[in-house]
Amino acid sequence: MIQEAFESTYHVLGRDFPNAGRVSTSIKDTLKRMGIHPLVVRRIAIVSYEAEMNLVMYATRGKISLRVSLDSVSINVDDEGPGIPDVTLAMEEGYSTATPEMREMGFGAGMGLPNIRRNADEFDISSHVGRGTRLYIRVIQAA
Numbered sequence: 001m002i003q004e005a006f007e008s009t010y011h012v013l014g015r016d017f018p019n020a021g022r023v024s025t026s027i028k029d030t031l032k033r034m035g036i037h038p039l040v041v042r043r044i045a046i047v048s049y050e051a052e053m054n055l056v057m058y059a060t061r062g063k064i065s066l067r068v069s070l071d072s073v074s075i076n077v078d079d080e081g082p083g084i085p086d087v088t089l090a091m092e093e094g095y096s097t098a099t100p101e102m103r104e105m106g107f108g109a110g111m112g113l114p115n116i117r118r119n120a121d122e123f124d125i126s127s128h129v130g131r132g133t134r135l136y137i138r139v140i141q142a143a
Contacts, residue, residue, distance in 0.1 A: 001109075006034065013057040014081070017095065017105065020056045024049035026073075027066055029120040040141050043119040044073050047137045050112040051077045058082065058104055059132065062140060072121075074138040083129035 008030070010023040028045040036044075048064060055062040061079030067074045084090045090097075091113050098108020117123045122138035 004032075005070070007066065009063055009065045010066060012052055012059075012062050013068075014056060014059045014061055015054055020053060021049060022106050024052045027064070030066070031068070031073065036068065036073065037141060040073055040139050043139045044075065046119045047116045047139075048075055050116050051075065051135055051137070053107060054112050054133075055081075057098065058106060062132075070141075072140045074122075074136070077135040077137075078132075079132045079134075082085055083131055083133045084127040084133055085129055087125055087127055103117050 010026065012023055013019075024045060027048045028041060031041045031044060048066075051064060055064070055077070059079035062077060062079030062081070065076040065078075067076075089095055092110070092115045094110040096108045096110035098110075102108045113125070116135065116137060119139070120137040121140045122136070124136040125133065127133040
């Protein structure tokens with residue numbers, strides 16, 4: 001278990017499919033090295049991967065900030081992208097705005113945001129069309 005808080009920020013470029021998944025793998029490896037419980041690591045790995053893929057697929061660029069405290073692990077995601085016109089619709093399982101090219105690569109099943117929400121103890125999303133999207137995800141570590 002960790003003894004003090006830890007923070008790190010990772011930058012993700014839009015359309016950088018060859019490097020997609022590297023940030024979430026780095027986050028997962030960091031949490032493992034810190035001795036975070038495997039179930040928490042798994043949940044954070046899922047939310048960070050889904051968030052990273054959304055950045056790669058839709059944003060021009062973005063950042064993923066990791067914060068590990070004694071009682072929780074949180075992820076903040078901020079992007080410079082088109083924003084989401086209808087957040088409620090985007091949260092529905094199966095809803096996707098993926099291009100045919102993205103679907104050919106195996107992405108765009110419409111499960112990204114629902115998977116993030118399902119694996120988070122706390123989840124918040126805000127989006128502004130033409131400016132971008134912000135996610136807050138928190139997973140509580142059991143005592």
